[in-house]
Amino acid sequence: MSQKKNWLLFAATVVVVLLLSLLLNNIINRKAESQFAYQPQVNIDEHESRNEVWGENFPRQYQSFMRTRDTSFVSYLNGSAMRDALEEDPNLIVLWAGYGFSKDYNQPRGHAYAVTDIYNTLRTGGPTGPGTGPMPSTCWTCKSPDVPRLMNEIGIQEFYTGKWADIGAEITNPIGCADCHNPKTMSLQISRPALKEAFEAMGKDINDATHQEMRTLVCAQCHVEYYFNKKAPGGGSQYLTFPWKNGTRVEDMEAYYDSMNFSDWTHAISKTPMLKAQHPGYELFMTGVHAARGVSCADCHMPYKAEGGQKFTDHQIRSPLANVANSCQVCHRQEKDDLIEDVYQRQRRIKSTQNELEQLLVRAHVEAGKAWELGATEEQMKPILQDIRHAQWRWDYSVASHGGSFHSPVEVSRIVSTATRIAQEARIKLARLLSKLGHKGEVPFPDISTKEKAQKYVGLDMQKLEKEKEVFKENIIPKWLEEAKKRESQRDVEKVSMK
Amino acid sequence: MGFLRKILPPKEWQPVVAVLMGAIVALGLYTAKVANVTSYLSDDPRTCINCHVMTTEYITWQHSSHRGVATCNDCHVPHDNVFKKYAFKAKDGLYHATIYTLRAEPQAIIMHEAGQEAVQNNCIRCHKEQVTDAKSVSWVDSHLSDRLDRTCWECHRETPHGRVKSLTAVGYHVEPLPIKEQQELFVPEWLEKATESKKPTP
Numbered sequence: 001m002s003q004k005k006n007w008l009l010f011a012a013t014v015v016v017v018l019l020l021s022l023l024l025n026n027i028i029n030r031k032a033e034s035q036f037a038y039q040p041q042v043n044i045d046e047h048e049s050r051n052e053v054w055g056e057n058f059p060r061q062y063q064s065f066m067r068t069r070d071t072s073f074v075s076y077l078n079g080s081a082m083r084d085a086l087e088e089d090p091n092l093i094v095l096w097a098g099y100g101f102s103k104d105y106n107q108p109r110g111h112a113y114a115v116t117d118i119y120n121t122l123r124t125g126g127p128t129g130p131g132t133g134p135m136p137s138t139c140w141t142c143k144s145p146d147v148p149r150l151m152n153e154i155g156i157q158e159f160y161t162g163k164w165a166d167i168g169a170e171i172t173n174p175i176g177c178a179d180c181h182n183p184k185t186m187s188l189q190i191s192r193p194a195l196k197e198a199f200e201a202m203g204k205d206i207n208d209a210t211h212q213e214m215r216t217l218v219c220a221q222c223h224v225e226y227y228f229n230k231k232a233p234g235g236g237s238q239y240l241t242f243p244w245k246n247g248t249r250v251e252d253m254e255a256y257y258d259s260m261n262f263s264d265w266t267h268a269i270s271k272t273p274m275l276k277a278q279h280p281g282y283e284l285f286m287t288g289v290h291a292a293r294g295v296s297c298a299d300c301h302m303p304y305k306a307e308g309g310q311k312f313t314d315h316q317i318r319s320p321l322a323n324v325a326n327s328c329q330v331c332h333r334q335e336k337d338d339l340i341e342d343v344y345q346r347q348r349r350i351k352s353t354q355n356e357l358e359q360l361l362v363r364a365h366v367e368a369g370k371a372w373e374l375g376a377t378e379e380q381m382k383p384i385l386q387d388i389r390h391a392q393w394r395w396d397y398s399v400a401s402h403g404g405s406f407h408s409p410v411e412v413s414r415i416v417s418t419a420t421r422i423a424q425e426a427r428i429k430l431a432r433l434l435s436k437l438g439h440k441g442e443v444p445f446p447d448i449s450t451k452e453k454a455q456k457y458v459g460l461d462m463q464k465l466e467k468e469k470e471v472f473k474e475n476i477i478p479k480w481l482e483e484a485k486k487r488e489s490q491r492d493v494e495k496v497s498m499k
Numbered sequence: 500m501g502f503l504r505k506i507l508p509p510k511e512w513q514p515v516v517a518v519l520m521g522a523i524v525a526l527g528l529y530t531a532k533v534a535n536v537t538s539y540l541s542d543d544p545r546t547c548i549n550c551h552v553m554t555t556e557y558i559t560w561q562h563s564s565h566r567g568v569a570t571c572n573d574c575h576v577p578h579d580n581v582f583k584k585y586a587f588k589a590k591d592g593l594y595h596a597t598i599y600t601l602r603a604e605p606q607a608i609i610m611h612e613a614g615q616e617a618v619q620n621n622c623i624r625c626h627k628e629q630v631t632d633a634k635s636v637s638w639v640d641s642h643l644s645d646r647l648d649r650t651c652w653e654c655h656r657e658t659p660h661g662r663v664k665s666l667t668a669v670g671y672h673v674e675p676l677p678i679k680e681q682q683e684l685f686v687p688e689w690l691e692k693a694t695e696s697k698k699p700t701p
Binding site for chain 2: 059148151187197308310
């Protein structure tokens with residue numbers, strides 16, 4: 001064996017081992033590199049309520065969410081602009097006489113305004129400090145990702161106990177990321193107890209939902225009919241509850257409320273124990289054709305969008321009519337204008353029947369007021385008030401879900417027809433009663449042609465309410481904001497850095 | 500046996516050679532393990548993001564309608580026979596590995612001719628019935644070539660990866676892991692605990 005051959009073998013081995021080591025080193029290096037490529041900027045902790053912290057990792061989603069500040073879109077019924085619903089339809093003031101909604105009711109703006117708008121509405125009044133003001137703390141529940149954070153800190157029951165002003169300094173971030181997303185996986189999740197509890201009441205488990213159903217259910221945490229249960233176990237709280245135990249149809253919820261003798265308020269003119277329908281958007285949507293075909297809220301209200309090479313969900317949650325190309329036209333191959341006209345046509349037709357129903361209801365309230373004036377007894381009024389209660393509940397149910405007349409036109413029409421029949425019943429009974437009480441002819445109808453006149457008629461002192469609001473905005477809100485800023489500045493954000 | 504005797508070292512040297520050979524083999528095995536080589540035999544799309552340069556392609560695919568029906572290999576390697584499939588995979592894989600190791604990857608990854616041919620054939624493999632018409636074949640001579648010769652993405656330019664595909668086109672994403680692998684429940688733990696006490700007892 002020659003010496004030369006051995007040296008050659010030695011050199012070859014050196015080369016092989018060297019190359020192998022180099023390759024190994026390269027692989028390990030590049031693996032380390034991929035730990036940092038496409039990595040987050042910050043670690044988002046479980047109860048991070050600041051939307052801008054999430055935005056560090058998800059700039060596209062965050063920026064599109066910020067565009068819910070845009071108020072330029074106006075559609076036939078809603079849009080994203082500030083619209084005074086009482087100005088547009090003063091009848092509402094009489095229908096809600098004695099209730100907060102007669103003071104102030106605007107069409108909703110985007111999610112980014114959730115906290116600003118609840119500061120500003122006259123319905124929350126002008127608290128002068130903790131324990132004051134007309135509204136309970138429960139009113140915050142749907143306004144902010146600070147809510148699950150606070151519920152976790154102080155307890156759910158405790159959150160629902162006390163006045164709206166008590167926890168003002170805790171809640172400052174408008175509806176955002178943590179309301180719907182798991183901070184670790186970004187998967188959708190439920191952050192509010194009421195929806196989970198409502199599912200349990202119906203004997204269902206919300207964890208059985210599919211991903212596509214979750215794209216609707218996260219919205220159903222808020223866009224539903226609800227009430228504040230003052231008789232919840234534990235006592236002392238106004239426990240946010242969805243009345244779904246018997247089902248989610250308008251009749252099911254009506255029976256639920258009747259069985260527990262619940263009323264939101266007593267009408268100032270007719271003394272009816274009233275029900276206020278909130279916004280049964282989810283319940284009505286589920287009865288419509290889009291739901292039947294498996295379409296979710298996000299499919300139309302948060303359609304996909306491409307920016308750079310990335311396709312993502314547009315977080316500018318808004319009317320699909322503002323973005324027909326990405327919403328409707330993904331499935332429907334018609335002209336944009338035709339599609340919009342289809343929507344408006346349904347809405348216009350239903351609106352006209354709702355307007356007629358409103359006229360009946362306003363008159364029923366005024367006539368009931370007249371009957372009381374002429375000395376009607378509770379016994380005589382009871383069946384009439386029950387009819388007014390049911391008719392207005394159903395009317396409210398049909399209008400309060402803003403998209404209802406498009407989401408489910410047939411069901412909404414059905415509801416309006418049943419309500420119209422009941423309202424007529426009430427007025428027939430009233431006519432009989434009034435004649436028995438000796439009243440001849442038509443009951444004089446007040447001039448409620450403008451917001452001012454209608455509010456005066458139902459006995460509201462608007463100047464006082466506005467003054468209180470001014471004082472509140474000047475004295476209390478800056479304090480809340482300052483306190484919140486201090487609290488948040490003490491909360492660290494853990495940066496993910498390359499070190 | 501003459502050959503074996505020729506390369507085997509003399510008896511007294513055999514232990515030393517065995518140790519040295521063992522060291523080299525171990526180094527090789529470790530390299531293979533770190534590089535996750537067995538994954539390259541599979542069809543799992545996550546294999547393609549063993550290296551981060553394919554993350555953009557992975558994420559854009561995961562946001563497309565193809566994610567539910569076609570994996571990377573369904574489109575990007577030939578499927579006419581199993582030998583061709585693995586030969587193509589090996590050739591393509593070694594090419595990718597070489598370029599990546601040399602740090603020569605381009606900012607925007609574009610398919611080469613062989614890859615284009617494979618993808619085009621795979622488009623046709625699934626969509627043939629949608630793009631051709633059996634009746635027309637009998638009386639239009641050029642029907643098949645009319646319908647199948649042009650690449651599909653000449654028109655369907657966004658399918659499925661979108662049009663912009665540079666290494667920096669996508670941001671931070673948690674998608675590389677399928678959702679249900681990370682999270683079982685839609686109700687977070689704190690809320691589950693907080694509402695547990697109030698559950699109606701059956």
